[in-house]
Amino acid sequence: MLFNRLRKPKFAAVKVSLFSTLQHAPTQVQPLEKSALQSLVLSHYRHGKFQSLLQNVVASPSLLLTACHNLRKHAPDTPPPPPLTLESVSTHYFSLQELSFQLAKNSVDVESCCISLFPAESRKGKRLVLPNLKLKVILEAVRIVLEVIYDDRFVTFCYGGRANMGRHTAIRYLKNSVENPSWWFGVKFDDQLFESRHVDNLCLMLGEKIDDSDLLDLIRRLFECKVVSVDLGGVCIGRGLPQECALSSILINVYLNGFDKEIQELRLKTNRENPRFKENELEPGETGSSSVFHKPLKIYAVRYLDEILIITSGTKMMTIDLKNSVVRFLEQELDLKVDRQITVIHSAVSEKIEFMGMELRAVAPSVLRPPKTEKAIRAHKKHLRQKEVRLMELKNAKERNRKMLGMKLMSHVFKKLKQSNGFKFDFQIENEVREIFRTWSDDVVQEYLRSVDERWEWHRMLSGGDFLSLRRIRDQLPRELVDAYDNFQLQVDKTVEDLTRRCIKVEAPIELIRKAVKMVGFTNHMGRPRPLSLLMVLEDIDIIKWYAGVGRRWLDFYCCCHNFRSVKIVISYHLRFSCILTLAEKHEATKLATIRHFTKDLKVSGADGAEEVYFPSEREIKMMGDRNLWDPMPVDGALTMALIRLASDEPHHRCTAHFCSKTDTAFYRIHLLQNHLHVNPLDEKKWVRGMGAIHDSLQRKCAPLCPDHLSEVYMGRLTLRDLDCTAFVDVD
Ligand SMILES: [Zn+2]
Numbered sequence: 001m002l003f004n005r006l007r008k009p010k011f012a013a014v015k016v017s018l019f020s021t022l023q024h025a026p027t028q029v030q031p032l033e034k035s036a037l038q039s040l041v042l043s044h045y046r047h048g049k050f051q052s053l054l055q056n057v058v059a060s061p062s063l064l065l066t067a068c069h070n071l072r073k074h075a076p077d078t079p080p081p082p083p084l085t086l087e088s089v090s091t092h093y094f095s096l097q098e099l100s101f102q103l104a105k106n107s108v109d110v111e112s113c114c115i116s117l118f119p120a121e122s123r124k125g126k127r128l129v130l131p132n133l134k135l136k137v138i139l140e141a142v143r144i145v146l147e148v149i150y151d152d153r154f155v156t157f158c159y160g161g162r163a164n165m166g167r168h169t170a171i172r173y174l175k176n177s178v179e180n181p182s183w184w185f186g187v188k189f190d191d192q193l194f195e196s197r198h199v200d201n202l203c204l205m206l207g208e209k210i211d212d213s214d215l216l217d218l219i220r221r222l223f224e225c226k227v228v229s230v231d232l233g234g235v236c237i238g239r240g241l242p243q244e245c246a247l248s249s250i251l252i253n254v255y256l257n258g259f260d261k262e263i264q265e266l267r268l269k270t271n272r273e274n275p276r277f278k279e280n281e282l283e284p285g286e287t288g289s290s291s292v293f294h295k296p297l298k299i300y301a302v303r304y305l306d307e308i309l310i311i312t313s314g315t316k317m318m319t320i321d322l323k324n325s326v327v328r329f330l331e332q333e334l335d336l337k338v339d340r341q342i343t344v345i346h347s348a349v350s351e352k353i354e355f356m357g358m359e360l361r362a363v364a365p366s367v368l369r370p371p372k373t374e375k376a377i378r379a380h381k382k383h384l385r386q387k388e389v390r391l392m393e394l395k396n397a398k399e400r401n402r403k404m405l406g407m408k409l410m411s412h413v414f415k416k417l418k419q420s421n422g423f424k425f426d427f428q429i430e431n432e433v434r435e436i437f438r439t440w441s442d443d444v445v446q447e448y449l450r451s452v453d454e455r456w457e458w459h460r461m462l463s464g465g466d467f468l469s470l471r472r473i474r475d476q477l478p479r480e481l482v483d484a485y486d487n488f489q490l491q492v493d494k495t496v497e498d499l500t501r502r503c504i505k506v507e508a509p510i511e512l513i514r515k516a517v518k519m520v521g522f523t524n525h526m527g528r529p530r531p532l533s534l535l536m537v538l539e540d541i542d543i544i545k546w547y548a549g550v551g552r553r554w555l556d557f558y559c560c561c562h563n564f565r566s567v568k569i570v571i572s573y574h575l576r577f578s579c580i581l582t583l584a585e586k587h588e589a590t591k592l593a594t595i596r597h598f599t600k601d602l603k604v605s606g607a608d609g610a611e612e613v614y615f616p617s618e619r620e621i622k623m624m625g626d627r628n629l630w631d632p633m634p635v636d637g638a639l640t641m642a643l644i645r646l647a648s649d650e651p652h653h654r655c656t657a658h659f660c661s662k663t664d665t666a667f668y669r670i671h672l673l674q675n676h677l678h679v680n681p682l683d684e685k686k687w688v689r690g691m692g693a694i695h696d697s698l699q700r701k702c703a704p705l706c707p708d709h710l711s712e713v714y715m716g717r718l719t720l721r722d723l724d725c726t727a728f729v730d731v732d
Contacts, residue, residue, distance in 0.1 A: 029086050031066040041148040049211035050149060054218060058141045059103035061086055064096050067140035071133075071658040073722050075708045084659060092654070092661055094134045106214040108138065114227045115726040117697035128243055128695040129226045132726040133658065136245070139228065142219070143247040146254070149209060154253055155260040160238060160305035161249025166631020167356050170302050171506055171560045174360065178300050178311055180502045181348040181362045183319035186355055187308035187326065188342040189233030198230075199223045201335060202255050219251075230255075232306045232336065235692040240637040240719025242698065252305050255334065260303060262329055263310070266322075267299045274298070302355070309355045311348065319345050349502065357634060357690060358561060359509050362502040366494065368562060508558040510566045516688045517570060520639060520673065522578040529577035531585040534642055534676050540583060541604045541612075542714055546642060547579040548602075548614040549716030553635040555616065560626045572621045576600070579615065614715065636692040638716035643668035646702060646731060653704035656723045662706035667731060672699045694720060701728040 032040065040060070044051050057063060068084050082088075086096050102108045113135035119125040131139060151162060159170040194202075203216045210216065222228040230248050231237075237244065237252075274297040299322070300311040310326065312319045323345055330336045346353050348362035449455060474482050517523050524530045535543050551571040558567045579602060584594040598604060602615040616624075646667040655662045674693050679686045681693035703723060705713065712718035 029061045029065060031069045031083075032062050037063070037066065037144065038148055041145055047211075050209060051211050052214075053145055053210060053212045054106060054215040055104045055212075057145050058138075058215065059100045061096055061100050063141055063144065064100060064103075064137060065089070067137045067144060068096075068659055070140050070144070071136060071722075072660070073657065073712070073718060074660075075712050075717075078708050081660070088661070089659070093659070099134060099137070103138070103141075106218060108218070110135065110218075110221045110225050110227065113138075114225050117695070117725075119696035120699060125696055128697045130242060130725050131227045131245070133724045135227065136658070136724070138218075139222070139245050139247045142215070143245075143250055146247075146250050150250065150254055150257070153209075154257060155264045157264075157301045158253055158257070158260050158303055160303075160631070161246060161253055164629065166629070167304060167557075168560050168626075168629050168632060170304055170356065171358070172629070174300075174302060174504045175506060175560075178504050179298065180313045180500075181300070181311045181504065182313050182502075183316055183345050184309065184311040184348050184353055184360075185319070185323050185343060185345040186353055187310075187330065188339040189306060190337040190339045191231065191233045192337055194223065194230040194232070196223075197335060198255070202251060205254055205258065222247075230306075233339070235636075235690060237305050238631070239634050239692045240721045241692055241694060242720040242723075242725045243695065244721050249305060256303065256306075259329060259334060260301075263299075263301045263326070267301065270297055270299050304356050307356055309353070309360075316345070352507070354509070354690075357509070357557070359507045361505050361507070363505045365501055365503055368503065368505060506561050507563045508561040508567050510563060512688055512690065513554070513567065513570055516635075516639065516691060517574055519677070519679070519686070519688060521677075522574050529574050529581055531581040532578060533585075534671065534673075535582055536586045537644055538642070539645075540586075540598075541606065541614075542710075543582055543586070544579060544598075544602050544604055545614050545711060545714035546638075547575055548616070549638045549714050550635055551575045551616060553633060553638050553716045555621065555624055556632040557634055559624060559632075564625070568621050568624065571616070572618055576602070576615065576618075633716075633719065634692070635716070637694065637719045637721075640673040640691075640693050641720075642671045642673075643703070643705075643710065643713060644671055645669075648731075650702075650704075650731065653727075653729075655706040655709055656703050656725075656727045657705065657709040657712075657718065658722060658724060660706055660709055662708070665704040665706050666710075667702045667704055667729075668710065669700060669702050669731070670694075670698050670728075672696070675699050698725065698728070700730075701725075702731045703728050 040063070041050065041053070041057055044053060044056060065084060065086060068089055072081075072084065074081055089096050099108070113132050114129050115132060117128045117130065119127075147162075154162065157170075157173070159165045159167070199220055203220060206216055206219070219228075228245060228248055228251070229243070230252055232252075237249065296313075297318075298313045302309045308326075310322065312322060323343070327338050327340070327343060330338055352359045352361040354360075514527075518525075518527075521532050521534075522529060535546060538546070554567060555571055558564055561567065580591060580594050580598065580600075583589075583598060584591050587594070589597075601613055601617040603611045603613050606612040646669055650667045652663045653665055653667075654660070655665050672694055674681050674687075674696070681687045681691075687693070698720070703725075704727075705723075709718060709723075713723075
């Protein structure tokens with residue numbers, strides 16, 4: 001009672017302030033910019049903690065509108081839709097004002113916002129709980145607030161679920177910053193869901209920064225309803241599956257932040273104990289060879305959501321100790337279960353390790369330097385030729401000038417000679433000149449000897465056996481000897497670097513990709529392209545878009561890999577020709593006739609008759625390289641689903657993409673790959689290891705989609721996570 005009475009006045013105040021915003025200027029509520037968002041959250045920071053966030057921040061109409069905007073995705077090549085307003089959301093979807101009041105009172109009925117879907121009877125499995133659009137807005141609003149509070153507090157090696165900190169950024173760090181890895185291990189969690197004790201832990205951790213029992217209570221209820229879940233060690237994060245929400249990612253990061261800090265502390269301690277020498281800090285006698293071999297002990301870490309990779313440049317024993325303490329921390333402090341069979345250390349050089357869907361191995365630098373292409377060699381030769389010609393021209397010009405000067409002198413002397421009737425030789429002058437030169441050179445030598453640096457440089461070059469690099473000495477030796485010496489030096493440098501330096505090679509798991517290509521049916525048992533029967537009922541343009549979606553996802557995902565060429569071949573050859581063969585079989589035409597019609601670039605006429613290209617052309621694929629830094633989505637969602645338009649005309653519904661108000665929709669039935677192939681995704685032998693699958697309960701559900709968003713789904717840019725799956729319908 002006392003509790004209630006204490007809180008009542010607060011609510012009244014909130015109500016008044018919200019009402020006043022709504023009454024006075026309902027049109028003025030706008031989505032928040034980042035800075036406004038930050039100051040809104042920070043204005044509730046008192047006594048070291050954030051207070052009453054749910055009431056005053058999450059519940060604020062402008063923040064809810066920001067969340068709506070974040071959820072809406074529009075196709076990049078279409079005109080942007082009109083901005084959402086409180087009114088437009090309230091008329092078409094649900095009342096944001098009402099939601100705002102409910103949140104302020106913490107009286108949102110979470111359970112009524114969840115829809116449970118059950119798998120088809122033939123296969124028993126767990127139910128799938130999905131949030132409706134209103135609950136998705138709440139989840140996003142909570143995520144936005146947590147992001148403002150926590151993003152600066154996460155360590156630099158915490159990737160995933162953060163802006164500009166995705167898989168490609170993590171790989172760039174591994175490639176560029178990790179030196180001489182010797183041992184490494186990845187932490188694999190035992191497949192486990194977050195249970196209530198973990199949620200209690202999480203709330204304690206959140207409570208360290210957030211003093212708001214209402215917000216923590218809401219988060220707890222989200223877990224209880226199973227609408228937010230964290231499955232560590234599973235394959236359900238970051239793939240665009242319908243049950244994913246961005247809130248889980250940030251909650252994982254909060255949960256593991258204590259672990260990150262522990263590792264960070266350890267890294268800094270190791271760095272302090274094993275300082276790196278700069279070359280000029282070493283004693284003169286120690287440079288040369290020893291600086292090449294000097295390797296300070298280092299620990300590196302990368303965490304992408306629940307995937308953890310720890311690398312050391314130390315000994316095996318030291319790495320085993322490190323692994324044991326990491327496992328101990330995760331199990332004892334964080335109450336997580338680590339799969340000890342898989343969490344073992346590996347030699348970085350002789351064993352590859354899987355991380356974020358890619359394979360890593362430590363190799364000598366020369367392995368990574370790819371041989372030059374024909375074109376590059378030709379360009380280099382041309383450049384050398386041009387340089388030689390320019391040098392020649394310069395030399396000729398110099399010669400010409402010197403001759404002219406000489407002629408002038410000659411004519412001058414000749415004139416004098418004629419005027420004075422013969423020379424008078426005076427040898428005195430030669431001695432004087434010699435004297436002047438001697439004093440000059442003495443000065444120069446004195447100056448040299450005064451400078452310690454100069455002397456040290458001479459000493460270094462002479463004592464290091466390196467005198468052949470001295471210009472003065474080189475000029476006096478035969479050209480062949482100097483060239484041979486230079487060549488030898490180059491080889492030595494390369495070999496020493498190759499023997500001592502190790503860097504990380506990142507590869508796409510090409511065997512798994514080939515297995516996926518075969519499982520889906522892009523190729524036959526001989527590895528040759530074949531048609532896909534699943535897609536034959538689609539329009540030509542949709543068949544091409546489906547292939548383009550799969551191909552582009554793969555190209556995006558693996559563009560940072562050193563064997564990107566192999567992935568390109570799979571797309572450019574296997575997928576392209578499988579698409580051509582599917583089109584050929586659909587139209588009962590020959591392969592050649594199909595290529596003549598669509599060309600190899602798979603050109604197709606769009607709605608307005610203009611030719612359009614969706615599948616990346618051979619040339620485009622050839623030019624692709626490592627340039628993406630956003631977090632790429634794995635191909636799972638695009639590869640394991642096809643949308644097939646219903647033959648019957650259903651009444652128009654609103655599009656199921658978030659906040660798309662279009663009603664010129666058609667119904668599309670979801671066909672899942674696993675049902676088409678009759679393969680259980682949990683069967684590791686038949687399914688592709690590490691590849692996720694869309695939940696069985698969505699098989700044969702029908703989604704109303706507008707043409708723009710349908711195209712986006714086909715192209716793999718929109719996933720089921722971006723659709724309101726609770727608005728799907730059953731049509732017989
Ligand atoms: Zn739409």
